[in-house]
Structures are given as structure tokens and as C-alpha cells.
Amino acid sequence: MQITPSILNADLANLGAEVRRIGSADMVHIDVMDNHFVPNLTLGLPVVESLRAHTELPFDAHLMIADPDRWAPAYAEAGCASVTFHVEAAAAPVRLAREIRAQGARASMALKPATPIEPYEDMLAELDMLLIMTVEPGFGGQKFLDMCLPKIRRARALMDKHGVETWLQVDGGVSLETIERCAEAGADVFVAGSAVYSAADPDAMVKDLRSKAEAVRA
Numbered sequence: 691m692q693i694t695p696s697i698l699n700a701d702l703a704n705l706g707a708e709v710r711r712i713g714s715a716d717m718v719h720i721d722v723m724d725n726h727f728v729p730n731l732t733l734g735l736p737v738v739e740s741l742r743a744h745t746e747l748p749f750d751a752h753l754m755i756a757d758p759d760r761w762a763p764a765y766a767e768a769g770c771a772s773v774t775f776h777v778e779a780a781a782a783p784v785r786l787a788r789e790i791r792a793q794g795a796r797a798s799m800a801l802k803p804a805t806p807i808e809p810y811e812d813m814l815a816e817l818d819m820l821l822i823m824t825v826e827p828g829f830g831g832q833k834f835l836d837m838c839l840p841k842i843r844r845a846r847a848l849m850d851k852h853g854v855e856t857w858l859q860v861d862g863g864v865s866l867e868t869i870e871r872c873a874e875a876g877a878d879v880f881v882a883g884s885a886v887y888s889a890a891d892p893d894a895m896v897k898d899l900r901s902k903a904e905a906v907r908a
């Protein structure tokens with residue numbers, strides 16, 4: 691059970707200090723948005739490269755961008771341990787996953803809420819992580835979409851069927867109120883943005899979220 695706080699809701703003018711407030715996290719989730727794939731603009735490669743020196747935690751880059759085939763390998767090269775591209779945006783998802791792995795990073799593919807998992811069943815072995823969005827991508831602080839829970843269950847069943855070690859990440863509206871539902875459905879990696887960075891003690895919130903998720907699997 692891994693907690694990967696999103697820095698989208700952190701103080702973006704003070705990121706070096708913000709990542710040091712989540713020392714118990716398993717990875718730092720970095721939301722890259724280009725105002726084309728999603729209607730928001732956040733940060734990109736130069737910020738990731740600069741931030742790399744400020745924490746030992748692995749980086750989990752989530753690329754919400756229109757041309758991941760062009761950019762994803764560069765995020766691996768910049769020191770991201772995991773690089774997620776959206777299947778809705780990728781021209782050649784299998785080739786891209788292989789390129790990310792060839793750069794030494796974990797390859798991950800994301801699905802928006804209305805994108806089904808079934809067409810990608812045969813691709814699971816190409817992936818180190820599958821990200822199921824539980825909000826429409828673009829903004830932090832949105833309400834968790836319960837309609838995504840059946841897809842998380844179906845994805846977990848497909849992973850079991852194929853015997854793959856692929857991690858199953860959920861992202862969007864994950865909080866102390868919703869994390870148990872995600873864990874029950876089969877998720878094992880949890881992105882939490884506003885829940886962590888709006889807490890008085892972000893690191894304590896990371897631990898509380900992990901405890902809740904682990905209690906479901908105990």
C-alpha cells in the first residue's frame with residue numbers, strides 16, 4: 691500500500707520545502723499538464739529537473755499532455771522513477787511503455803474515468819503500473835467519482851487473471867473518506883493531493899491514509 695501525494699495543491703512557489711513536508715510518502719506525484727490534453731497548465735521538465743535535488747523520494751510523473759510519445763522518455767531521463775502517460779493521448783502506447791522501461795523507469799498508463807480497461811487487457815504485462823483516474827483529469831480538489839470503482843475491480847481481476855505484478859494506482863478525490871473504497875476495490879497505490887496538502891500536518895496525513903488502506907487488506 692503506497693501513498694503518493696500530489697504536489698498540485700502544494701505551494702508551487704515553494705516546492706523544495708513542500709516535498710520535505712511529506713517524508714513518509716512512497717513517491718512524490720507530479721502532475722504535468724499542458725493546457726491541451728487538459729484545460730490547465732502546471733509545470734514541466736525544467737521544474738522536475740530542479741526539484742530532483744530537493745528530496746530522496748522517488749518521483750511519480752503523471753503526464754496529462756497531448757504528445758506523451760514525444761515527452762515521456764525525457765521524464766524518465768530526468769530522474770522520475772515512474773512515468774505515466776494517458777492512453778487517450780498516446781499514438782503508440784506499447785512502444786512508449788517500452789521506451790520508458792528502456793530508460794530505467796517504471797512504465798505506467800492512465801485511463802480517464804470514461805475509458806474502459808478491457809481493450810488494454812493484453813497490454814498489462816507491458817506496464818509496471820496502471821492509473822485509474824477517479825476524477826476527470828485537470829484539477830485538484832474534485833469530488834471522487836464512485837462510478838470508477840467497478841473499473842478498479844475489473845482491472846484487479848484482469849491483473850490476477852494474467853498473474854502480473856502491475857501496481858494499480860487511483861488518483862482524484864482520494865481522502866480518509868474514500869481511500870477504503872479504493873483499497874477494497876483492489877487499488878494499491880493512492881494519489882492524494884488536497885487531502886495531504888490541506889492537512890495541518892501533511893506527513894501525519896500520509897501515515898493516516900496508509901493505515902486506512904492497509905487495514906482493508908489486513
Ligand SMILES: O=C(CO)[C@H](O)[C@H](O)COP(=O)(O)O
Binds near residue numbers: 825830882885
Ligand atoms: O491528476 C490530478 C488531477 O488531474 C491530481 O493528481 C489529483 O486530482 C489529486 O488531487 P486531489 O487529491 O485533490 O483530487
